[in-house]
Amino acid sequence: MPLAPEQAASAVGEDRSDTDDTLLVVRAAEGDEEAFAVLVRLHAPTLVRMAARMLGNVPEAEDAVQDALISAWRKLPEFQRQSTFRTWVYRIVTNRCLNVLRARRPVDHLDAADQVAAPEHTVSPARIAESHAAVDELQTALTALSAEQRACWVLRELDGQSYEFIAQAVGISQEAVRARVFRARRSLTQQLGAWR
Amino acid sequence: MTARTDPPRPSQPDGDDELLPCGRSLAEVWDLREQEKHDPHLEGCLHCRRAVDELAVLETSVRRLREQSSTAEAYDARALTHRIMDVVRLELRPGRPLPLGEPDEDLWIMESAAARTVRAAAETVRGVRAGSCRITLERLPGREAPLIDVRLEIHAPASAPLQDLAEQVRRSVLTAVDGTLGMVLNGIDIRITDLLDAADEPGEGTDR
Numbered sequence: 110m111p112l113a114p115e116q117a118a119s120a121v122g123e124d125r126s127d128t129d130d131t132l133l134v135v136r137a138a139e140g141d142e143e144a145f146a147v148l149v150r151l152h153a154p155t156l157v158r159m160a161a162r163m164l165g166n167v168p169e170a171e172d173a174v175q176d177a178l179i180s181a182w183r184k185l186p187e188f189q190r191q192s193t194f195r196t197w198v199y200r201i202v203t204n205r206c207l208n209v210l211r212a213r214r215p216v217d218h219l220d221a222a223d224q225v226a227a228p229e230h231t232v233s234p235a236r237i238a239e240s241h242a243a244v245d246e247l248q249t250a251l252t253a254l255s256a257e258q259r260a261c262w263v264l265r266e267l268d269g270q271s272y273e274f275i276a277q278a279v280g281i282s283q284e285a286v287r288a289r290v291f292r293a294r295r296s297l298t299q300q301l302g303a304w305r
Numbered sequence: 306m307t308a309r310t311d312p313p314r315p316s317q318p319d320g321d322d323e324l325l326p327c328g329r330s331l332a333e334v335w336d337l338r339e340q341e342k343h344d345p346h347l348e349g350c351l352h353c354r355r356a357v358d359e360l361a362v363l364e365t366s367v368r369r370l371r372e373q374s375s376t377a378e379a380y381d382a383r384a385l386t387h388r389i390m391d392v393v394r395l396e397l398r399p400g401r402p403l404p405l406g407e408p409d410e411d412l413w414i415m416e417s418a419a420a421r422t423v424r425a426a427a428e429t430v431r432g433v434r435a436g437s438c439r440i441t442l443e444r445l446p447g448r449e450a451p452l453i454d455v456r457l458e459i460h461a462p463a464s465a466p467l468q469d470l471a472e473q474v475r476r477s478v479l480t481a482v483d484g485t486l487g488m489v490l491n492g493i494d495i496r497i498t499d500l501l502d503a504a505d506e507p508g509e510g511t512d513r
Binding site: 142153161171182183246248301 | 331369370380382389390396416
């Protein structure tokens with residue numbers, strides 16, 4: 110699926126910030142908390158957006174990012190810089206999100222999704238905003254994915270990341286990422302009722 | 306970073322594939338579409354066209370969801386940054402205490418705070434950006450107050466004469482160590498770890 114221009118542009122911008130990060134990461138690892146504060150301000154918006162897409166809401170996303178970045182501060186002295194800081198913190202946030210998703214009991218979550226979707230239809234019974242209904246359907250369908258499928262699918266389809274990046278962030282092979290994204294798409298097309 | 310830059314897809318692991326009635330695998334048909342590759346079979350095959358159409362329906366909803374959830378630009382990270390930094394400040398790693406002034410003064414500065422002063426001094430030189438800064442104590446026989454050794458890594462502008470630049474950084478650090486910190490510098494080891502292109506250079510030396 111080709112990326113929207115907005116995403117392509119932000120990917121270029123992120124290359125630049127990887128260079129800027131290098132010095133800040135070294136300083137923060139040596140105990141300069143002001144350098145770490147700059148890193149937090151730079152990366153928090155992207156991380157919260159990713160986590161919100163992963164978890165489906167902003168408050169849980171903020172908690173996940175907060176825990177992940179505090180853990181990053183603790184682990185910084187051991188950070189070997191084999192990957193960029195961005196990939197490293199993405200990985201920590203992704204792991205947090207995976208734990209939250211795994212802890213959700215699937216049945217409860219499906220019920221919750223139904224309850225969330227229902228008032229929407231009461232407000233606009235004629236489905237004036239057809240696109241809202243389609244997005245609601247998709248969001249409900251997403252809750253049926255396994256935590257691992259959802260994580261890979263969100264990073265690929267909503268965050269626009271490469272398979273290579275996702276493999277690093279989730280800590281599995283590119284082949285396994287492709288398989289999960291495929292299974293997620295398969296499950297979603299089936300659930301959206303388009304499949305015959 | 307686009308779909309096109311991904312390397313060719315290796316075959317799907319067993320059990321993940323599904324064959325369409327025409328005999329092709331669904332994963333392969335979708336993959337060709339994702340990579341925007343020409344698929345001549347598609348035009349004549351009803352099954353493959355249907356599979357691609359159904360992916361396209363999903364993609365339309367995905368695009369809408371992506372637009373709805375693109376809140377990063379609007380997201381104000383200040384409150385979250387404060388919360389994170391409140392916890393971080395309870396778990397500081399200030400390094401070792403370094404003695405300031407005369408031995409009987411019992412005055413100390415933490416290594417990370419002294420390093421911040423050194424980095425800021427180096428960055429007053431135009432185009433220089435400071436990274437790692439390690440400060441060690443040097444005790445000389447017959448001298449009660451210790452001296453300090455500084456090892457500083459910097460990124461320098463590629464266009465600058467490096468020896469002159471290193472000398473400016475050395476002088477600036479010496480002034481700060483002597484004047485601001487009141488410590489005696491035994492030696493300073495400057496390592497240029499990267500050269501910045503004109504596009505990467507900050508306009509002015511920053512005075513942080």
